[in-house]
Amino acid sequence: MHSFLRDMLLYRRFEEAAEEAYAIGKIGGFCHLHIGQEAVALGMIGPLRQEDYVLTAYRDHTQALAKGVEAGPVMAELFGRAGGSALGKGGSMHIFGADVGFMGGHGIVGSQIPLATGIGWAIRYRGGDEVCVCFLGDAAVNQGAFWESLNMAAVWKLPVIYVVENNEYGMGTAFRRVSALPVVERAGGTGVPAHAVDGQDVLASWRLMERLVADVRSGAGPQYVDARTYRFKGHSMSDPVSGTYRSKEEVEGRKREDDPITRLRDRLLDAELLTKKELEAMDGEAREVVNEAVRFAGESPPPSPEELYSHAYAEINEHGRLFLDGRDR
Numbered sequence: 001m002h003s004f005l006r007d008m009l010l011y012r013r014f015e016e017a018a019e020e021a022y023a024i025g026k027i028g029g030f031c032h033l034h035i036g037q038e039a040v041a042l043g044m045i046g047p048l049r050q051e052d053y054v055l056t057a058y059r060d061h062t063q064a065l066a067k068g069v070e071a072g073p074v075m076a077e078l079f080g081r082a083g084g085s086a087l088g089k090g091g092s093m094h095i096f097g098a099d100v101g102f103m104g105g106h107g108i109v110g111s112q113i114p115l116a117t118g119i120g121w122a123i124r125y126r127g128g129d130e131v132c133v134c135f136l137g138d139a140a141v142n143q144g145a146f147w148e149s150l151n152m153a154a155v156w157k158l159p160v161i162y163v164v165e166n167n168e169y170g171m172g173t174a175f176r177r178v179s180a181l182p183v184v185e186r187a188g189g190t191g192v193p194a195h196a197v198d199g200q201d202v203l204a205s206w207r208l209m210e211r212l213v214a215d216v217r218s219g220a221g222p223q224y225v226d227a228r229t230y231r232f233k234g235h236s237m238s239d240p241v242s243g244t245y246r247s248k249e250e251v252e253g254r255k256r257e258d259d260p261i262t263r264l265r266d267r268l269l270d271a272e273l274l275t276k277k278e279l280e281a282m283d284g285e286a287r288e289v290v291n292e293a294v295r296f297a298g299e300s301p302p303p304s305p306e307e308l309y310s311h312a313y314a315e316i317n318e319h320g321r322l323f324l325d326g327r328d329r
């Protein structure tokens, strides 16, 4: 459980450093922070193997870290530098780490859902036992591609777990204003089994996912998870924390009651499984890793103009087939 706290502290410190770097102009363009949702990343990705796949939307930094992309290349990508995980060409919304199964970072709401379904199909086609986890926001369940993907995945029993990061808002719109049904019921009619979990409880999330991953790996077919969470920051760096769509009291209350890191920390302290000193040391280590990532990003050069057209198109292999991850089977 110490490692759970260590990992979540790293995600939090990473996002705080990104916020600071954005404020002083080191990061430009879009930047969506994941602060408040760390337990979903760790609990839902932790039980996976390296060869399993993860796709997500644009709020993607901590999920990349959880899947094993190093902090330095993630920060350098935010800085738009050549040392970035997408060589500085993608930025915050397009973190990538194909070598560790992190298949992006996608900016169009819901666009990763059919891609994940395609990866599930490819796993089945090749006869592998990998699992693909697809994160989506609650707003993305209103995309047509969501229903089409779940329907297909159910018919073909694809090894995909669709995890909704249900933080209650899509930009400034409360989910209840755009859906007559709660998130957990939105897979209804597709035949994909639905599960709900307290996404602020890392242990509950981990346990559920451990079970689902084992089931899917042994052929149970697709699963759907409503992970109930909350974002403590604005939709993106250009938004105020609460905006006009939720009150400051609501946000402050949730931060007080529902912080996944505070919850785990207090549980460990109360059970005397952690001392204050150990906690400080752990936090210090997380800050060091992040400082090093910021240093790495700052020293990394901008992408060269010659790189402008590389990686723009996929290469077709000698069999005339095109594979997303470059594997030739």
Ligand SMILES: Cc1ncc(C[n+]2csc(CCOP(=O)(O)OP(=O)(O)O)c2C)c(N)n1
Binding pocket: 059, 107, 108, 109, 136, 137, 138, 139, 140, 165, 167, 169, 170, 171, 235
């Ligand atoms: C197809 C499409 N429509 C609209 C947008 C603009 N947009 C960007 S983020 C967003 C809200 C998405 O909210 P949600 O899926 O709940 O994810 P969260 O931001 O809460 O993580 C919208 C509407 C977009 N990027 N793509």
